[in-house]
Amino acid sequence: MRAVVVYESMYGNTHKIVDAVATGLGSGFDVSVIPVWRASAAILAEADLIVVGGPTHVHGMSRASTRKAAVKAASKPDSPLQLEPSAPGIGLREWIGRMSKQHVKAAAFDTRLHGKAALTGSAAKGINRMLRARGFDVIAEPESFLVTKQDQLEPKETARAEEWGVMLAASMVPGAAPSTVPGAAPSRTG
Numbered sequence: 210m211r212a213v214v215v216y217e218s219m220y221g222n223t224h225k226i227v228d229a230v231a232t233g234l235g236s237g238f239d240v241s242v243i244p245v246w247r248a249s250a251a252i253l254a255e256a257d258l259i260v261v262g263g264p265t266h267v268h269g270m271s272r273a274s275t276r277k278a279a280v281k282a283a284s285k286p287d288s289p290l291q292l293e294p295s296a297p298g299i300g301l302r303e304w305i306g307r308m309s310k311q312h313v314k315a316a317a318f319d320t321r322l323h324g325k326a327a328l329t330g331s332a333a334k335g336i337n338r339m340l341r342a343r344g345f346d347v348i349a350e351p352e353s354f355l356v357t358k359q360d361q362l363e364p365k366e367t368a369r370a371e372e373w374g375v376m377l378a379a380s381m382v383p384g385a386a387p388s389t390v391p392g393a394a395p396s397r398t399g
Contacts, residue, residue: 212238217263233374237382265321268330315345
């Protein structure tokens with residue numbers, strides 16, 4: 210079975226979570242990790258599961274204006290932020306919005322500030338809603354992985370993301386677990 214993880218990342222936190230989710234999915238799937246700007250219809254057509262994730266910006270999914278603001282923040286001389294190479298490009302909102310109807314299983318996640326979702330917002334909820342509107346069969350509740358105010362992942366979030374990937378794989382591939390698929394490792398395309 211094949212899983213594709215499509216992601217958007219500004220400063221690398223979402224990318225780290227994507228890699229951990231892909232590792233967990235490797236317990237039951239051949240996994241490809243694809244940045245959103247490279248995610249084509251052909252790649253999706255071959256997938257049994259699509260996992261989509263991105264950062265939370267201004268309480269929801271990024272927009273062109275919020276990505277521009279993220280680039281500006283990283284370009285300040287005293288900024289510790291490191292911009293992902295594809296950060297200024299297309300975002301998940303635009304990508305999903307252009308997509309035709311799909312009939313594939315899917316799951317959504319985000320990275321967001323540590324705090325109550327009512328205060329921080331959640332991109333995952335919007336991703337989930339848009340995937341459902343495009344006909345995807347969403348198999349899990351949207352998941353959030355937490356980031357500090359210093360723009361670092363909270364401790365143990367990558368381990369939690371890997372566990373979430375294992376859980377997604379197990380929900381589709383009975384008996385899937387890291388020890389049941391010898392040498393299972395995600396491929397890194399992108």
